[in-house]
Amino acid sequence: MQLLRQIPPIHELLKDERIQASFQNGQISYEQTKKLIHEGIEQIREQILNNNQAHSFTRDEIRNQIVETTILLVAQYKMYNLQPVINGTGTILHTNLGRARIAPKAVKRVVDMAKSYSTLEYDLHTGRRGSRQDLIESYITELTGAEAAIVVNNNAAAVYMVLSAFTQNTETIVSRGELVEIGGSFRVSSIMEESGTKLKEVGTTNKTHLFDYEQAINENTKMIMKVHTSNFYISGFTSSVERNALAHLAQQNNLIYYEDLGSGLLYDLQQTGISDEPVVRTVLDEGAGLVSFSVDKLLGGPQAGIIAGKKKYIDQLKKHQLARVLRVDKMTYAALEETLRLTRMGEVDEIPTLHDLLKSQKQIIEDVQSLLESSRNVQNLKIEQCETESKVGGGTLPEVKLKSYGIKVSSRLLTARSLSELFRKHIKPIIVRIEQGKVLVDFRTVQTEEQEEILKAIKAIDTQLK
Numbered sequence: 001m002q003l004l005r006q007i008p009p010i011h012e013l014l015k016d017e018r019i020q021a022s023f024q025n026g027q028i029s030y031e032q033t034k035k036l037i038h039e040g041i042e043q044i045r046e047q048i049l050n051n052n053q054a055h056s057f058t059r060d061e062i063r064n065q066i067v068e069t070t071i072l073l074v075a076q077y078k079m080y081n082l083q084p085v086i087n088g089t090g091t092i093l094h095t096n097l098g099r100a101r102i103a104p105k106a107v108k109r110v111v112d113m114a115k116s117y118s119t120l121e122y123d124l125h126t127g128r129r130g131s132r133q134d135l136i137e138s139y140i141t142e143l144t145g146a147e148a149a150i151v152v153n154n155n156a157a158a159v160y161m162v163l164s165a166f167t168q169n170t171e172t173i174v175s176r177g178e179l180v181e182i183g184g185s186f187r188v189s190s191i192m193e194e195s196g197t198k199l200k201e202v203g204t205t206n207k208t209h210l211f212d213y214e215q216a217i218n219e220n221t222k223m224i225m226k227v228h229t230s231n232f233y234i235s236g237f238t239s240s241v242e243r244n245a246l247a248h249l250a251q252q253n254n255l256i257y258y259e260d261l262g263s264g265l266l267y268d269l270q271q272t273g274i275s276d277e278p279v280v281r282t283v284l285d286e287g288a289g290l291v292s293f294s295v296d297k298l299l300g301g302p303q304a305g306i307i308a309g310k311k312k313y314i315d316q317l318k319k320h321q322l323a324r325v326l327r328v329d330k331m332t333y334a335a336l337e338e339t340l341r342l343t344r345m346g347e348v349d350e351i352p353t354l355h356d357l358l359k360s361q362k363q364i365i366e367d368v369q370s371l372l373e374s375s376r377n378v379q380n381l382k383i384e385q386c387e388t389e390s391k392v393g394g395g396t397l398p399e400v401k402l403k404s405y406g407i408k409v410s411s412r413l414l415t416a417r418s419l420s421e422l423f424r425k426h427i428k429p430i431i432v433r434i435e436q437g438k439v440l441v442d443f444r445t446v447q448t449e450e451q452e453e454i455l456k457a458i459k460a461i462d463t464q465l466k
C-alpha cells in the first residue's frame, strides 16, 4: 500500500512540537511516549486499511491525524481512571457510581489513620498485640443488641463466610422466591453455591409456606437462611410472624437461623414513613441467630460487610481462616468507626446516604429554583423545573419511591442522548437520566456545592451550541 508508506517514522514524530508540548509537564517516560505514538500510528494504519475514505489522505493529513490522536491518547493517559462525578440520577446508592458517599468526618479519620501508625492490632493497655475485630464490635453490639460481631470485606463475603464456616457439605434451606429475586442483580446465589453448602430451595417463586421448610428438614440440614431483597415477604405475609416461625422451627431442629439483610438498617426508617423494613435489632430480637449486611448501603459507610449475632457463632467465625482472607484494612475501620459513632450519637444527617434519603422536598425545590434563577441567560438550552421520583438503589428498598425535584434540559439542536454525553464529558462529569426525550437531573443526589458545577456545564454547553 502506497499510503502506508507515507506514515512518518516514530523518531520523526517524536520531534513534532505539538506532541512534545503534550508530553511536557506530564511526567511521561520516553518509553511510554513511544508507546502512545505507536498506538496513534496503529489507529491510522487501521483506518487506511479499513476505510475507503482514507485513500484520499495526503501525507500531511496522515501526519496531522497521528499527532491529533497521540495528543488525545496522552491526555487520556494523564487522566485518573477513578474520577469523582456528580450523581444527577437521583439514585442514592448507585452501584455503578460507588454506592454510599462517606461522611466528611469519616473521610478525615481515613486520612488520619492512613498517614499514621495506629492501634489497628495493638492494645494500648497491655502493650501487646490486639485484634482489629475489637475495634468496632462494641459499637455494633450496642447499636443492634447482638452478642458479638465481625467485619469482612463486603456482604457477599459475609454470606460466603457464614455458609462456608457452618454449612459446608450440609444443607441450607432457602426460599426459591428469594433466590430468584437476587439471581439477576447480585449473583449472590452463585456465591452461596461456591461456599460448598447444598442449597435446598423450597416453595415456589411467589409463595413459600412454613410447611415447605418443615418438610425440607432432614438429618443433613444445618441452616435456614432468609435473604432480604425486596418487600416480597413483607407484602405477602406479616414479616414478624414469618421470622418468628422460622426462628422457632430452626431452634426446634437445632439449626442455625441466618438472615442476609442486604442493607442492615441501624437507623429506624419507620418513624420517617419511608419504609417499614425492620432494623437489625428487631431481626435479632425476633430470633435470628446470625445476620449479615452491607456497610455501604443504608448504613452509609465504606465498603464492608458485618456479621452479627450469637457469640458462639461469631467466635467460630473469628477463628476461621477466612477471617484473614476477608479482613478489611485500617482505612475501612477508620471510616466505619466514625460512621458508627455518628449513628450512635443520632447525627445521621451527617451521613450523606441518610442525608439524601431524608432530604426535605422544600430543600430540593430551593436548590432547583436557585439553579433556574442563575441560568436565566441561557439561550440554546431549555431548562425547566420538574417533579420526579428518586430511588434508593443498591438493591435496597426497591418499593420506596421518594418524591423529588430536578431540572429537565433539552435543545432543538441536540438529542437527549447527545446532550447527556456533553454532561458526561464535562470536566467534572455529570451523570444524568433521560426521560421522555429530555435530560433530567434529579437534585436529591446533587450536593449544594455541586450546583455551581452543573451551572458551569449548562453554560458551557449553551455556548457550544451557538
Ligand SMILES: *Cc1c(COP(=O)(O)O)cnc(C)c1O
Residues within 6 Å of the ligand: 154, 155, 156, 157, 159, 182, 186, 188, 227, 228, 229, 260, 261, 262, 263, 293, 294, 295, 304, 305, 394, 395, 396
Ligand atoms: C447487596 C446485597 C448483597 C451483597 O452485598 P455487598 O456488600 O455488595 O457484597 C448480598 N445480599 C443482599 C440481599 C444484598 O442486598
